[in-house]
Amino acid sequence: MKYYHALPPVLIGVSMVLVQSQIAVAISPQEVEKIGRDITVRIVDSQNPTNAGSGIIVKRSGNTYTVLTAYHVVKGDKKYQIFTPDGQNNPIRSVKRLGKEIDLAVVEFSSSKSYSVATIGNSDKATRTTTVYVAGFPAPRGAIPNPEFFLNKGQVNANGAAQGDGYNIIYDNDTLGGMSGGPVLNEQGEVVAIHGRADEQEIGEKSQSKIVTGIGITIYSALRQMLAIGVDVGVLPPDVVAATPKADDFYIRAYNKYRQKDYKGAIADYTEAIRLNPKYDEAYNDRGIARSELGDKQGAIADFNTAIKINPNYANAYNNRGNARSDLGDKQGAIADYNTAIKINPNLALAYNNRGLVSYELGDKQGAIADYNTAIKINPNLALAYNNRGVARSDLGDPKGAIADYNSALKINPNYANAYNNRGLARSDLGDPKGAIADYNSALKINPNLAQAYNNRGNARSDLGD
Structure with missing residues (x-):
C-alpha cells in the first residue's frame, strides 16, 4: 500500500474623490494597516457565508456608498451583503461589471453612518520591487472559521500590459481566498490596485514556492474601464501611450501561459523578459519552475542559481532549488537549500514542509513531523x-x-x-x-x-x- 504525500504547489453615477499625494512620504506599516482596515469591506453571499470576498469604499454620496471590487466576488444571481469596518451588515443595492472581459465591478450600499473613502495613488509608480500591502478578509476555511482583517506586506514583481481578465500587476504578497476585491496599497496608504486572486497550485507530493502569490488590476486601469462605460470618476488617469513591450509585459504573459500549463510558451516569454532585463531574478526563478515542470531539473537549477546570484536573499529560489536537488537524489543538498531559505525567511511554511518531506524520505519521521508542525503553525491552512x-x-x-x-x-x-x-x-x-x-x-x-x-x-x- 502506498501513501501519497502532498505536492505543492453599473453603471452607477460614480464620482470618486481622488486625492493624489504631491510628495511621496512613506508612513508606518501600522498606519497603512489602519487605512486599509478603514476602507475595506467584506462581501458575503447571504446564503453561503463561505462564499466571501472583499471590496474598497471609493465614494460616498449622501447615504449611498460605492464599493470597487473584483467582479467574480459578486457575479451571479445571489443576495450579497456588505460588512462595513464597524461590523454593520448592509445589503448590496446594485452590481455592475466594468467591461465584459474585466474582473472588476462597482456595487452600492446604503448607510447613514460615516465611513472612510479610499485615496487613489499613482499606480504607474507601482513598479517592480515597489513595496505594496494587500488587504482583505479571508474566507472562512479550515482552521480559521472566523477570519479577521488581514494585511500583508510584499513587493511588485511586474506591472505591465493587461492580460486575461484585465490583470496587469503581479506581486509576491501572501494572500488568501476571500481577499479578492480588496485594496493593494502603496507605502503612503493609497490604493494602487485591486487584488484579483491568489495564485492557485495543484496538490502533489511536494510544494514548489508559488510563482506568484497575487495578481490584480491597477487602479489606473480600473479608472479607464469606468470611463469606457461613461462613469464619472472625478480625475482622469494618464493617457495610455503606445510603447514597445517591456520585460514586465512578457513576465505577465508568461504567468498566464504557465497557469494554462503551456510551460514551453511560458519559458519563451520568461526568456524574453530576461533578455530585456538580465537582472530579472523573479523571471529566472519562475522559468526554473516551468523547466522543472517539463522535467528539466538541471536547467531549473541553473535558473535558480542565477536568481540567487542576482539576489542572494531570494528565499523562494533556495526552496525551489532544494526541490530540484531532491528530485535528482541530492537530499542533503536539498536540506541545505531549505535551511538557507528558512534562515532568510523563517516564515516560509513551504520550506518547512519540503524539508519535512526530505527528512521523511531519509527515515527521520520525528524530524519530519516537527517541520510539518512548524509549517502548520505558520500557515494553519x-x-x-x-x-x-x-x-x-x-x-x-x-x-x-x-x-x-x-x-x-x-x-x-x-x-x-x-x-x-x-x-x-x-x-x-x-x-x-x-x-x-x-x-x-x-x-x-x-x-x-x-x-x-x-x-x-x-x-x-x-x-x-x-
Missing part, C-alpha cells in the same frame, strides 16, 4: 502539511492521529484526492474497510487516474470478501 504529517503519523503507528490530520486537510481542501486515499489506508489499518472504500471512492471521483486508490480499494473489498 496549509492542507498539504496536514496530509504529510498524517502519513508520518501513520508510519509511526498512530492511525487515529493520521486520520485527524487527513480530516483537517480535507476540511481545508475538499477536493484533495490524495488525502482521501491516505485516510482510507488509515481506516483500513483500524479495521474499517467500509469506511476505507468510501474514501477510495471519493478519491477516484476527484481523480479517476489515481491508480493507488484503485489498488487500495481492491484490497479493502478483498478484506470484505468481495
Whole structure:
C-alpha cells in the first residue's frame, strides 16, 4: 500500500474623490494597516457565508456608498451583503461589471453612518520591487472559521500590459481566498490596485514556492474601464501611450501561459523578459519552475542559481532549488537549500514542509513531523502539511492521529484526492474497510487516474470478501 504525500504547489453615477499625494512620504506599516482596515469591506453571499470576498469604499454620496471590487466576488444571481469596518451588515443595492472581459465591478450600499473613502495613488509608480500591502478578509476555511482583517506586506514583481481578465500587476504578497476585491496599497496608504486572486497550485507530493502569490488590476486601469462605460470618476488617469513591450509585459504573459500549463510558451516569454532585463531574478526563478515542470531539473537549477546570484536573499529560489536537488537524489543538498531559505525567511511554511518531506524520505519521521508542525503553525491552512504529517503519523503507528490530520486537510481542501486515499489506508489499518472504500471512492471521483486508490480499494473489498 502506498501513501501519497502532498505536492505543492453599473453603471452607477460614480464620482470618486481622488486625492493624489504631491510628495511621496512613506508612513508606518501600522498606519497603512489602519487605512486599509478603514476602507475595506467584506462581501458575503447571504446564503453561503463561505462564499466571501472583499471590496474598497471609493465614494460616498449622501447615504449611498460605492464599493470597487473584483467582479467574480459578486457575479451571479445571489443576495450579497456588505460588512462595513464597524461590523454593520448592509445589503448590496446594485452590481455592475466594468467591461465584459474585466474582473472588476462597482456595487452600492446604503448607510447613514460615516465611513472612510479610499485615496487613489499613482499606480504607474507601482513598479517592480515597489513595496505594496494587500488587504482583505479571508474566507472562512479550515482552521480559521472566523477570519479577521488581514494585511500583508510584499513587493511588485511586474506591472505591465493587461492580460486575461484585465490583470496587469503581479506581486509576491501572501494572500488568501476571500481577499479578492480588496485594496493593494502603496507605502503612503493609497490604493494602487485591486487584488484579483491568489495564485492557485495543484496538490502533489511536494510544494514548489508559488510563482506568484497575487495578481490584480491597477487602479489606473480600473479608472479607464469606468470611463469606457461613461462613469464619472472625478480625475482622469494618464493617457495610455503606445510603447514597445517591456520585460514586465512578457513576465505577465508568461504567468498566464504557465497557469494554462503551456510551460514551453511560458519559458519563451520568461526568456524574453530576461533578455530585456538580465537582472530579472523573479523571471529566472519562475522559468526554473516551468523547466522543472517539463522535467528539466538541471536547467531549473541553473535558473535558480542565477536568481540567487542576482539576489542572494531570494528565499523562494533556495526552496525551489532544494526541490530540484531532491528530485535528482541530492537530499542533503536539498536540506541545505531549505535551511538557507528558512534562515532568510523563517516564515516560509513551504520550506518547512519540503524539508519535512526530505527528512521523511531519509527515515527521520520525528524530524519530519516537527517541520510539518512548524509549517502548520505558520500557515494553519496549509492542507498539504496536514496530509504529510498524517502519513508520518501513520508510519509511526498512530492511525487515529493520521486520520485527524487527513480530516483537517480535507476540511481545508475538499477536493484533495490524495488525502482521501491516505485516510482510507488509515481506516483500513483500524479495521474499517467500509469506511476505507468510501474514501477510495471519493478519491477516484476527484481523480479517476489515481491508480493507488484503485489498488487500495481492491484490497479493502478483498478484506470484505468481495
